[in-house]
Amino acid sequence: MNETPKTSRRGFLAGAIAAGGATVAAKANAAGDPAITELQDWSVALGEGVDARPYGYPSEYEAHVKRRSVEWLTADPVSSVNFTPLHELDGIITPNGLCFERHHAGIADVDPAKYRLMINGLVDTPLVFTLQDLMRFPRENRVHFLECAANSGMEWRGAQLNGCQFTHGMIHNVMYTGVPLRYLLETAGVKTNGKWIMPEGADASAMTRSIPIEKAMDDCLVAFKMNGEALRPEQGYPVRLVVPGWEGNMWVKWMRRIEVGDQPWHHREETSKYTDLFKDGKARRFTWEMDAKSVITNPSPQSPILHKSGPTVLTGVAWSGRGTIPRVDVSIDGGKNWAEARMSGPSLDKSMHRFYYEFDWDGSPLLLQSRAHDSTGYVQPTKSELRAIRGENSIYHNNGIQTWYVNEKGIAENVEVS
């Protein structure tokens, strides 16, 4: 799965480098750069030792790389959201400290010794598991994206937020370790009329959602690790539900109970919220799967092009709740012409994918777009195509193509093209 440099594109890239690389780097004999001609502090003095940071943290020079909220969206921070700084990241793994947050009653601070998971309802034997009990079931490791249904929601009514962190940052992509939910349900014994489950959070909002038993028995995980270590408090420590490919609010955090029932519960977060209001005023419920989507992370409004012209790397991320992303197209002229991007990194089911497009920028303005194709053949639509079907009443499930306008100074902004 790891990409080796021996791709068919190697010849193209090598040619591009031979042509462009020399214009990128300075000749070493260019005199007068004190960063070369003078010894730096860090080369002449001993640095901190191994006991300085038993748990490490980023360089002080990276302090700008952080989750951010939007003031007018976050009047109440305990029932609010912040955003992953996609424009500062690369590859496909989101570091745990930068995974966006969405809380309905703030971060529950759960003592793992007092953690319990109950399974009740239409089961042969209602059961209660401690954290140690869960660790005695077989585990799996899988990388999955989690996207909030409201990601890009502010963009339904036109370009509003100036940065991919804000337009697309309600997503993260993490390797989970957990027990397949199926194993726990099989242990309790689901009765023949058990057709739905309702996971419930231990936070003060007691978050609940209805999930069909087929999904619960298919690929859901009762997860306790993210990227190798314990879940972070803001991501459901000690246990959250992983519902691959489905909208983020179903991935119940601090999960304390799973009820098995014969029909959905129609609770608040699947009726009043997280439903799609259509043009005619009717609301569509249970839009679980996240459709294929992509965004260019660099350049973008928070990440301008820092050189005047010449070899330029465009990059972004793409994902689909229905499978993998075999292909992403990129346009630099607002969708008139498209070129296939280069994918790099593991292509995993219901996981974020990374794409690149290297081009020789002539210094003139650009209209950048990306368009994801998923493994089912589905192609990411334009915003116009989405609105034609969905109207403009929606908040959720906006997977339309994003456009960045880049001016001749390399500065980008959020725009729409007709």
Next chain:
Amino acid sequence: MNETPKTSRRGFLAGAIAAGGATVAAKANAAGDPAITELQDWSVALGEGVDARPYGYPSEYEAHVKRRSVEWLTADPVSSVNFTPLHELDGIITPNGLCFERHHAGIADVDPAKYRLMINGLVDTPLVFTLQDLMRFPRENRVHFLECAANSGMEWRGAQLNGCQFTHGMIHNVMYTGVPLRYLLETAGVKTNGKWIMPEGADASAMTRSIPIEKAMDDCLVAFKMNGEALRPEQGYPVRLVVPGWEGNMWVKWMRRIEVGDQPWHHREETSKYTDLFKDGKARRFTWEMDAKSVITNPSPQSPILHKSGPTVLTGVAWSGRGTIPRVDVSIDGGKNWAEARMSGPSLDKSMHRFYYEFDWDGSPLLLQSRAHDSTGYVQPTKSELRAIRGENSIYHNNGIQTWYVNEKGIAENVEVS
């Protein structure tokens, strides 16, 4: 690559769960558990909001999950080592904050604005790159383990360190984003007599190693991201060399220069250090590739079995500098009988792999061993087999099979079996 639950082992696992699962969980009607019958603090009060932690950190209940050093190894912390807590992790990704450290002159605190990378020596055009220059070359994303040549080195003379963190914790496994070194060398133009490169660190030790040009042009990366975000200072911020599958000291951190030459330099860290002293007093140089190796992380001396008997999950990690790990065997009787472990998670080239072995513990003492097979057909040797060839003078490249003795109380210790 993601494992789905629909493996051939599903029948076996489901059977094991039906048999053992009910003994693991408590019946829900077992009264008197206040964690179930009483409302917990986190369920009745609002938690912290989204602005509390712009860059997140682990739960306070996970404070014991940290890098540790060994006092008698670390008289001088700036030229020393600490260890990854493998027994606290799962999956295959090592979180950045827990990646082990090995410094020769402490942690260089490099200002990225003053960072430069020079390529000189046997090239057509000596070049200097800023960090922004590097970002204009095509990038790749790959997951690779980095293992110190001295990992398990203290075990050459018998079982010494009581915990996999200390015996095997000089390893981490991370997704890197970087520019293939080949692109930079091709830009400078390697002369026909350029057969070796020498990367050099910007820290006060000016760490250097000789690397053959074939490896440099094959799969080395000039990396600036790990697990999505900037390299950590202790891992070479802002730029380190990635030398997939080869011993960790070659992965030069804070890399400021690459010299191209016609022969190896035979510097200190490839002559006085990081060579293998044989029985006859001769030293083998340039033992670059890390052979296949594995270790059981749980149970282990720092991670006892916490129940008396019944369904038990054994897990561990395996890796090879020569490819992937298609198979790991596990023994619970000191190598007399072996069973094939279950692999879970992406199988990536020169990356850590995760294995599990679920068994029904009868409560009697165990002698746990794991044995990795790599994709070249190589099988991890016993310590006796290694010593028969290598003697006992070595410090480096100990990939022998590790044994943990587990007593009837579930407590494990580091032992050797003949």
